[in-house]
Amino acid sequence: MTASQLVRSRNGGVVSLDKLPQLDYTQFSESLLAEVATDARVASYFGRPVENGLEIYAILVRDWEGEVELLRTCVNGSFPSLTPQCPQLHLFERELAEQYGVRPEDHPWLKPVRFHAPWIDATDIWGRPKGVHPVPGDMEFYRVEGEEVHEVAVGPVHAGVIEPGHFRFQCHGEEVMHLEISLGYQHRNIEQMLIGGPHPTSIYQLETVAGDTTIGHVTAYCQLIESLAGTVAPLRAQAIRAIALELERLANHVGDIGALAGDVGFLPTASFCGRLRGDYLNLMAELCGSRFGRGLVRPGNVQFDLDASLVEALIKRLAILETETRGAIELCFDSPSVLARFEGTGTIATDDAEALGLVGVAARACGLVRDARLHHAFGSCGNNIDTPIIEIDGDVFARGNIRRREIYASHKLIHRSLKRLAAGEIDSPLGALAPDSLVVSLCEGWRGEVVHAAITNATGQIDRYKIVDPSFHNWSGLALSLRGQQISDFPLCNKSFNLSYCGFDL
């Protein structure tokens, strides 16, 4: 009964809104739950205010079919929460409640997400005063009461130079019973700023959704705009994007392994990897002049071409870097004292990971095969990868080892892409954007899948733009992994996820 009610599409597929039926909420929720029960997962879930209420769009993905499934409904004021049956929706529903003042009834954990006033003229369901920006972190935290239970609050200002976030631990001695994470300190309202676009500023805003995933987010955005404009970027441009994406992955993964080593006090790898990360960033700068890949990827093209001498130089330098990186990483993964710290720390069960809808490195470390490069290939980006890298233990070691193996795989990928770089143009002209359409674009950033979705209005301008950074799903995974762990292992667990604060806060 559900099959007829959802619309199937693919990564980058444009669906005209009149082809997408508006189901009533019961039908919508039944279809959604039925799909999730048969191995689909929620990639994105967002609202769009319309005249008679709030439209909710659910974007589900079926990885092995490479399909994207779309559902639409309309609600008014309140609706029964689906979170009790489908926990991966919990943050999406809280987000809807905060953005549009609607109430998901019986949501088990209804708290603000990013601490901003409602986007539309609606009453705040937490009764926060109008016209004042809410104070981030101002909410009821979960508390454990009892003898010898104590609360430890960390942040938003941390001892290191990192992004702001508040962590509230309920501890029994050194053991963590519960961790609650409260973010929203970096909320910049990016999604709202994109409405009416694409504006000349949009691309710069997207480059900074999460500064370390510049290529990931901009690639997702450009794929989306190109799809709406009915264009495909030339093969050479796509190949250069794929190379940049892997360079970004290399720099971040190498930096993460160094940071993991640093957290357990294993200094040689921490120092070597810190330097190597800089070298990978410099390669990116060689490509486009920016260490973080800013200004490289643009709708319809890439702004910098690779000439033969640069390709040669990149291949040579990558070969040297690969040997050095292997040396630094193996040193750490060969040390029993390091492995003793990594193994069995911060474990997440596969079932929990699946229920929470984890993505990317964190999901693959729990044995879930989720890699948008493999399942949702867009253009030539995915042609190179056929074996996803997975680990099954779900602990810090698994997450570190995924990174280690992906570093080696990325080296191979880049080498192959550079050798087989397609000839030809790097620019293709863009047409006007398709009006009244919904488009979804996925891109496997280094942290996990980046999902962008856009709805255009009758004149082909963006009416709603939704960004889901992998961190949005995975912060809950971090909170869960701390249950029953030593509080002193928190920094290690945190580093093994290395999630983005601003990618969550938007």
Added chain:
Amino acid sequence: MIGRIALQLTVLLLFAPLPLGVINKTKALFAGRIGPPLLQPYYDLARLWRKGFVFSRTTTWVFLTGPVVGLVVPLLAVQLLPFGGLQAPISFTGDLILFVYLFGLSRFFTAIAALDTGSSFEGMGAAREVTFSCLAEPTLLFSLLVLARSADSLSLGALLGPQLANQWLTEIGASLGLIVVCLFVVLLVENSRIPFDDPNTHLELTMIHEVMVLDHSGPALGMILYGAALKLMVMSALLVRIVLPLQTGSLFLDLLVFLLGLMGLAVLIGMVESTMARLSLPRVPQVLVGTMLLSVFALVLVLR
């Protein structure tokens, strides 16, 4: 006697920050870095001394006792200890008990100063520090008892006397070997070095010693760092004396041997820190119980 006290203090105050510089340089070499200058700990102390104090409004005078006692205790303790071939300026029967518990006193004040801030981190750090120290204490005492038994004396000056050189060659040597290992572990624990604590970490949740002194700033922090350097040197002196019991008779040569031994120990600490990751916190007590058993075994060997 005054002259000996003055000499002992001068050597201690002058050279105490140097081993820290050597440790950092060794770690830098292992990591392929140039590292901070050898004399960086001296520069740091000078810099902190020029700064002003910042006090949290919740603290009282107790907050300042931590740094003060932490600085004074090693200066007192060193009077009971021979520096290499230099004799201990003050010596009496049972002074080894005073030596051990002087450091207990300083720990008490550091912990109570940490609790005075009312911060949950500092409370956590104080709990960890006190737990680990009380597990390290039996090891230290048993090791000293081994020395006391083999020297038939209860004063540090005598049990670290020139007879040590001969004892290494007798059957007592085995016990001495065991307690050197034990004392090295105690040295690492008490001076918050890897694998027990990480002196460089900025992660407040994993720290042990560092988190207790988070709220101290300026000269107070300088006193804590200087106090820690003095403590490292005093405890190293004990170990260096057992390992290098050479006595030439010449004041200058004895001092040189002692200082070289001290730097050698610093290099060794740097090597341990470069090649090992930190132990997870629940492992630390297990290691300490292990070293305690080793020291008991060493004692059994000499009692036999």
